[in-house]
Amino acid sequence: MEDSVNQWESNIYSKGKQLNRYTWGEVYYYANRYFFPQISRNEDINVLELGSGTGNNLIFFAELGMNVYGIEGSSTACAHAQNKIAKYPNIKSKIICGNFCSHPLPFENNSLDLILDRGALTHNFSKEIKNVLTEAYRVLKPGGLFFSIHFFSDKDSRFGKGIEVDYNTFKDTGGKTFEGVPQVHFSNLEEIYELYDGFTFELIEEKSVKRYRPYEGEDSASFDIVAMKPYE
């Protein structure tokens, strides 16, 4: 597993790929739709991103005065994120360079308002994904939200291709869009209900993309999930 986390550094970020500058569109959308309406402006708000990459998503929340935390395996990506976050000295923040599957998550029980996963959890093994979600449940406040965006589905055209390295998890699936990326776990609705045991759902959507140019044949399918830790 450690090896696959290192592949993000060696195959992607150290080669100058995926150095995203700005917040992913879905993060804006789901934050506006589900998160901002339920938080009070006077509170200290704590946001954690699992696989925070270059910090491009976290700056959106930092800009709004929220405390931001990231756990990211690539040292190059961490350095980019630390530079971005340093522009907000008035908030509490920390980018932890490490594997978010190494347990436990370094946060107190009931301490976070939002946990973000944009394209990170889906690149891990099923047992680890389950463990991370159990930990996420522990550290979220009651009413806290978990966004999972681009959690790949078994309806994706790459499902079943390449080498199966774990349950429904494949590497070397071929094609351009997963080039250099470690394994991909492909999920389904039944598994999502098991993974998110204890959470309630604000949203589960499965989105399919038919690709013509330039990645013809690499049709993708993935879930977007907004889950809540219920109030006791």
Ligand SMILES: C[S@@+](CC[C@H](N)C(=O)[O-])C[C@H]1O[C@@H](n2cnc3c(N)ncnc32)[C@H](O)[C@@H]1O
């Ligand atoms: C597709 S990128 C997304 C980056 C960022 N979330 C964004 O939306 O731009 C996936 C990120 O998750 C990180 N990642 C995946 N599994 C990880 C793990 N187990 N521990 C730490 N980082 C991980 C990768 O290093 C990579 O930066």
